[in-house]
Structures are given as C-alpha cells and as structure tokens.
Amino acid sequence: MLELSESINVWALFEKASVRPFVFIWNNRKIKIETINFVHTTHEGSALIYHFSVSAGGNFYKLGFDCSNLKWILEAVEDDS
C-alpha cells in the first residue's frame, strides 16, 4: 500500500449529518467510488477528520476529509500497479 497525503478534488454528497464521497479526481483520472467499506474518525487537535476506506475498479483507496477546512486528502492507494 502506498501512503500519500495528496490534496484531491472530491464530488461528495452532504445529507443530514453525513458526508458521502462518490467520485474523486486523481492523476487526471475521474475515479468512481463503488463501495465505501469502512468509515472512521480521528481528531487532530480539535479538528475532526473522517477517513473513508473505499473500493473502485478493484483498487483500494483511503480518503480523508478534514471538517475544519473542508479539504479532502488522498491518504493511501493500493492498486495492481
């Protein structure tokens, strides 16, 4: 697994008290999220960060969403390359 900390553009749905990413753009590719396998949270100081473990095209990605600045980070990638 490749660990990253790369700022990315994410298409996301904010509904009620939840957030759900459905597409993200990485390396000029639009990647459609097929399943969200697990969601957990951590705190960096007082900032709440959501971590989404997702699958797309047989690959694994971990996305982080920082609630304090509304920024998305690609945290890890595991693919066949």
Place this chain on the structure above:
Amino acid sequence: MRTILHIDFNSYFATVEQQANPRLRGKPVGVTGGDRFKRTVLGAASVEAKKFGVKTGMRIPEALKLCPRLILVKGDSYKYLESTKRFLNILKDYSPYVEVFSIDEVFLELRNFSWGPVRSQPQKCPRSLPFAAGSFWGAPLPATPAKNYPLSPLETALDIKRRISEEVGEWVKCSIGISYNRRMAKLAGSLYKPDGLVVIADEEGARFILDRVELDEICGIGFAIKKRLNNMGVFSFKDLRKVPLEALLASFKSYGKVLFDLSRGIDETSVLPFYEKEEVKSVGHRYTIDHDTKDLAEIKQVLLKLVELIAKRLRTKKLVGKTVSIWVRNAFKPHLRGEVIAKPVAHLGGEFAHPRGELGGGGFQGAGMQATIAFTDSGMEIFNGAWKSFLKIWDGSEIRMVGVSVSNLKPKNPENLTFLEDKLRIEKLTKIMDEVNNRYGDFTLQRGVLLGSRKVKRMPNPFLADYRFKI
C-alpha cells in the same frame, strides 16, 4: 434467572482491516504496530494466517517464517475503536447492561427472562466433543420473551450477528456464547470460532463442557494457577470438584472459593455496565523505539514525551498521582545453548522468552522500578521521578522499549493561589500549553528539549483502560 451473552469478535483487528480493504480478504494478514512495524510483535492475525500457526503476540520474523506470504498491515486503533462504538450502539438496543470487557469482547445481560423447560435437540458439536444424550449444552433457549424484550436470547444473538454484518461490515464476524453466568458465557463463546454460537443452559451442561476442556481454557485460571493446581494433583475440572473447599481456601486463600465455584459452573459476578466502569487506577504509556539504542539523550526525549502525554491526561481527568513506575525492555538477545531462561516476574521486569525465535531461541531482558513522589500532575515532576528510577535500573545495554505509568491516583483538590512567582508562571504556562495542544494536537507546543525528537502519538490500547464510550 440471568441470561448473559458473551460476544467476542474473531481476529478483530485483522478482520476490521479486511473489512476496510477488500483486497486483504481471504489472505493471511498480520496487524502490527505503527511506523515501527518491522520491530514490534503481531497485534492480531487473520483467520487465514492462524491456519499457518501465526499467533497474536508473535515476533514478525517468526510469523514470516511460518507464513512467508503474510501481509503486514499497520494497525489503526481508531479504526477498531470506531468499529467497537458501532457495535456497542447495536447492543444498547437489546439491554442497558453492557460490559465492555476489552475492545473486542463484551458481555450483555438480558434480564426478566424465564428460561422455562429447555428443548433438548442437539446442535452442532464444537471441536468434535461427543454429545451426551440428555445434556442441555448446545440446546437453544426457549423463546419466552418478556415484555421488555421482543426476542429470546437465541434470537437476540442471531439478530446481533445480522446487525453486525449490516452495520459494522459484512466481513466482521463474532462468536457468541449464551449462558446463565459470565464465566460460562465466555467459555461457551470460546468453544467454536469463527462465527460461533453456543449455549450452555445450566450447571449440568456446564459440567459436561468443563470436563472436556483444559483448566486454563476458562477465564480465571492462568498459567500460574494451573501450575499450582497441577502440583496439587489437579489436572481437570473433574479433579478440581473432588478437592474440598477447605483445601482450596488453604492453598489459594479467598480465590479458593472462586476455583471451587468455577469447577461447578457457578459464578455470581454481575455484568458491570460500561457507564459504571471502575475509576481509573493508573495512567501510562509505553513506546517501542524503531531501533535499539543506548543514547541517553534519545531515551530521555522518549521518556519525557511519554511523561508529558501522561501528565496531560492526568490534568484532563483532574487527577494527581504519586507512584511512578518505569520499565524498559532490552534489545532481543538470542539464548546460548544450555542457558537457563528466567521466569517472567511481573509486568515491571523479567524476561520475555520466545523459545522458538528466529535465531533458535531468545528473549527480551527487561527491568522495572517504582518510585514515590509528591502528588502531582506535572510532567517535569513525574519525569524527574521516572528518570532517577531509570538510571538505577539501566545496565547500560541497548533498549528497544520504554514504558512509564503513574498510579496511586486521587482527585486534584482546588488549591490556594500561590504567591510564588515561579510556580504561578509554570501553572499558567501549562494551562496555555494544554489549551493550544488540545486545539491543534499534542506537542504543537512543547518543551525546547523535545524539539527534533521523534514523533510519539497517543493510541488507545486494546484494553481501553480509561476509555469511556459515549453511546
């Protein structure tokens, strides 16, 4: 009559990792610690890895020797805590009596149930135990729901399994044991893994099971007690039942009664709901360094960082402590042929042997010491106590792990404002540092001596020592 469910997740950390990353599913996975993952031991092994003989607590080279295809995954305690929180949210729908035994083990007590006559159809026999005709173990409990609970215990267990699959993840499995007391529920839950469901309905069923398991397979009998029992000529629960209570009391003092009851499937301890958990008895941290070191400046930095984390937790909890314990573990040392392996003494020291180690046998030497200081929540005062002890126990050899804890805790009483300028300045500074660090993360503001030190991050331990769930 009480009905207690013991719910135990199977290969918990590894299973949660497989849930998060489907590419790991069906593969041998070992979960290990953080950035130092090549040097720590396995925190968990997946069901697939266990088939190769890989076990929790095993050194990584040893595990890789047994299973060269083992995939090592960096553990993430927050992921496991999240999973436990979701799971507890499910359980609270069935009963308020939920005891969090550890991060992956929970007792649930269902009250107001009448067990009624037990249907005696046999279930699948775990571990090929012979089914005794007429015994009740393995028989489902009757469906006689009380007003407050719409489901019987067995239906409750099945419903919990279904909801875990839906709400925590389809890959996360648990074994559930149902019985009339805590110990028998735990024993029932341990009989068939993964994804087991076993009922021990009464004392007769309990005795049937107890007569077919080892003494140390039940919670309450560890290595030391088993050895003492063996020395008394007791090798099974059948033997244990023959020992008079007086003899057990003479040998084990008050614990003799526990053993007497255990052998008969009796246990009066009640489920302790998570919101009534006992008060914190100690606050501590330990850290495995990513290399062996005897550099005093480096050890000092690591120790001070650990102490600062402890002091901040004490201040958050408004506690002060006066007993400082420190322990160190030396670098791995292979045993020479014929060398006698010392027995582990306490958590503070001793030797931790790995007789089948990569190098043909070896272990970690360790040492520990306690010191008493004035009641405090100050990092520097705790550090001074810990450092003095460290210098007394350190033999100058390379170390790989250092740990420190503060016990003998009491609530911090409001104090008169001090007129001592220095003390007042330190108090103000500490308060400001805590506020900044709470907002921007630990060690955003830190002592100058820690600048350039390695990153130490607080991670919750699997036993959730002072963790309170808010559900």
